[in-house]
Amino acid sequence: MKKTQTWRVAMALAAWAFCASAWAQAVPKPKEFYFDEDRSTTRPVVVVSGQGDAVVDKLATLVQRDPRAVEARVQLGTLAISGGRRELGDQLYKAALESLSTSSQQYRQAAWNYGWALLRAGDPEQALHQWIALSGGRPATPNWLPPTLALTLWKLDRKEEAISWFGAAARTWPDQWGDPGNFATLLPDWSDDERAALAAVLAAYQANPPAWP
Incomplete structure (x- = not known):
């Protein structure tokens, strides 16, 4: 009896996970570069x-x-x-x-x-x-989008997509986004925890940079 209940719970959890993944928002693939300022x-x-x-x-x-x-x-x-x-x-x-x-x-x-x-x-x-x-x-390639989506996707445990989006920032300005020591200057309005999370994305990106395209 217990074994049957265990399998039912497992099947229910699997079904829930499938539905959750099916409902996950589709995120467009990043473009190669994001040079556009979007201060307004x-x-x-x-x-x-x-x-x-x-x-x-x-x-x-x-x-x-x-x-x-x-x-x-x-x-x-x-x-x-x-x-x-x-x-x-x-x-x-x-x-x-x-x-x-x-x-x-x-x-x-x-x-x-x-x-x-x-x-x-x-x-x-x-x-x-x-x-x-x-x-x-418009603009078509706002420079705030790659790090912001990378952070958000990382928090959602969509790590492969987070790394892919961070790659767009790294391709655009490799001298800036390759060092977490720059994040306080690049992201002054972010909290320490948010910058630390993005540093984790950077570390994952550097460990296995995705190919482009």
């Missing part, structure tokens, strides 16, 4: 400086007064997610993104910020969704 996308949205309830109150007032206050919604969404109010944060970001054209620069900035809020809230899968949506826009 990679800016944290800050409408009200500071911290604490006073900032939240000011942002909430801005949103209530003007439904088109997209940047206030984005910053408030980030604060909600980081403060453990994920549902509210998702609602604020969804409202902000739905009010923008997907081809607009403001949309790209909002989606980039949303991705980081999600990643730092422990949801790399949904962060990946936001950033993949930006991979086919």
Whole structure:
């Protein structure tokens, strides 16, 4: 009886794993180089400086007064997610993104910020969704994309893909991305843990660099 139950559990786990892998987001293969600067996308949205309830109150007032206050919604969404109010944060970001054209620069900035809020809230899968949506826009080869996707895929234990995406950064600027000592300068807004995770990707890449293409 116990043996039968064990097999049933094993089969259920196998089925779950198959479904999970089937639902894993498809990630495009990296291009050879990523030289394009994309500074207008990679800016944290800050409408009200500071911290604490006073900032939240000011942002909430801005949103209530003007439904088109997209940047206030984005910053408030980030604060909600980081403060453990994920549902509210998702609602604020969804409202902000739905009010923008997907081809607009403001949309790209909002989606980039949303991705980081999600990643730092422990949801790399949904962060990946936001950033993949930006991979086919303009600029075509943004330089932030390879290290960001490498980090996110590594956190999802999709290590082969993470190494492949890191390779795009290493091909583009081999003198910069070949040394983890450069990461603090290259990635000043990343946390120490995030840079350490990318250093692990670099080590795996150096141990067995994937061929291109």
